[in-house]
Amino acid sequence: NCIYLYFLFTVKKNEVECLIRIFHSLVERADVRLDNIGLDRNAFQVIPHRIFGMTDDVLMNRVFFAFDKDNDNLINVKEWVKGLSVFLRGTFEEKLKFCFEVYYLNGDSYISREKIFDMLKNSLHQQSPEEETDEGVTELVDITLKNMDYDNDGKLSFEDFEKAVKEDRLLLEVFGPCLPEAKVQHQQAKNPSPSSFNTIHYSVPS
Structure with a gap:
């Protein structure tokens, strides 16, 4: 019940119940620790x-x-639903807060120049594996900081990130x-039912 109340204003009660059922279905098919049930990476x-x-x-x-x-290192049911x-x-x-958290990841609540470099290099590699160079990525880092680092401290705080994103979404x-693409997100949000997640059921190791 506390889970239902916690997420009442974000996800409807029946959707929470559905996500919980999906979670337990996935856990049953995964090799997890019995002392702390959850989904590993x-x-x-x-x-x-x-x-x-x-x-x-x-x-x-x-x-x-x-x-x-x-x-x-495990996602429990509350973390899953949230x-x-x-x-x-x-x-x-x-x-916005979720993306910032993904980007700074267990750091000191700043996105450092080094992290920006690594993420941009990875992103460019996904698009054109043979074309990115460290020099080109460094130039992009400089451009990014010039346009997003409002306090000019060489790193991005949440305040920097929030201001930049609100000016240009x-x-x-x-x-x-x-984050999921908008069309996929909309489709799943309309029907977060076990049937819409059926493709997962056969993909999790048993």
Whole structure:
């Protein structure tokens, strides 16, 4: 019941119940620790890949840790419902905070120059594996910081990121896609039922 109340204003009660059923179905098919039931990285990454078409393994690893709030390397049912509520019905503010968390990932709440470099290099590699160079990526980092680092401290705070994204919403996923595409998100949000997740059921190791 506390889970239902916690997410009442984001996801409807019947949708929460459905997500919980899906969670337990996935756990039953995955090889998890009996002392702390949840989805590990391998089991979890099937969902963004198969259902939401998100295939960047580097970013999906970061998404996993953004879901995993207690840092135990497993996504429990509360983390599962909360994370998917942002995926399926999140407000712009929730998505903004989620993306920033994915990008700074277990750091000091800043996106450093080094992290920007790594993420942009990975993003470019996904698009054109043979064309990116360190020099070209460094130039993009400089351009990014020039346009987003409002306090000129050489890194991006949440305040920097929020201001830049609110001025240009296309910057929301500037360092790589970490949210489902709008059309896929809309489709799943309309019907987050077990049948809509059936493709997962056969993909999780048993």
